[in-house]
Amino acid sequence: MSKKHNELVQKQFTKTREAFSVYVVRDTPEVLEEKIRFMRPERGERTLDVACGPGTLALAVAPQVRFACGGDLTFAMLRQALEFQRERGIANAAFACCDADHLPYPDGTFDLVTCQCAFHHMQKPMTALIEMARVMKPEGRAVIIDALAPESDAKFELHNRIERLRDPSHAESLRLTTFLRMFDESGLEIAREALRRRERSFNRWMLRAGVNPGDRRYRETRELMEQSVKGDAAGFSPRVEGDDITIAHTEGMFLLHRKPSSAP
């Protein structure tokens, strides 16, 4: 991944640490619980959450496994994860600074390797996926959770334009068909898949990216979002409601195994 893009990611998630982790968190406790159930964690397992942000998944899974690790590029996020860990008195978790392109672990270390809402920040998502598969045990599992972009070219372009305007560290939301091809090419197959429609407030979504209603970035993003209402031109299904807009992301959740032919 380019140094310049990594710096953009670090700048964005240093600026938004508090909003992202405390004030306008993305998932309700029920949604987080559903995601943990989807991963099927087991008592004796070692887990790794790649691009762990403030440690949400790693700390939620820790009480159900032997040891939970989290890695992220942004120090501010890792500091937040350590703070949450201390507050919650969780002893079996550890956090490290790392790039998803080069995970600092030997082959076959983890039973479960996860990555949530981060592939769309990566310039080389395929490299990250191959790294996740590398550090996974031969019989291990990977879980990828991310927002999916529309399949149509025109909607795909506008969708990602709006996402990048809101957050310059957004690289590209991927289509479902792209994820399926990447899984296949990295020697993984889907054991379980779920697509969820996640409705959210546009204003809160902007705040989570550190953008306030008075900001130029807010006005420009809102303008494009409103223009996309007709014909749902960007795939957000926007509905203007008073000062706010209700938007929706399609979130894909994939539980992956190594293909039998790819086991080392």
Ligand SMILES: C[S@@+](CC[C@H](N)C(=O)[O-])C[C@H]1O[C@@H](n2cnc3c(N)ncnc32)[C@H](O)[C@@H]1O
């Ligand atoms: C939208 S946040 C998601 C955080 C967390 N996974 C969650 O769901 O709450 C994206 C995170 O990915 C991290 N990130 C982006 N690119 C990365 C990379 N190449 N390697 C490691 N972390 C990365 C950012 O620092 C940020 O913390």
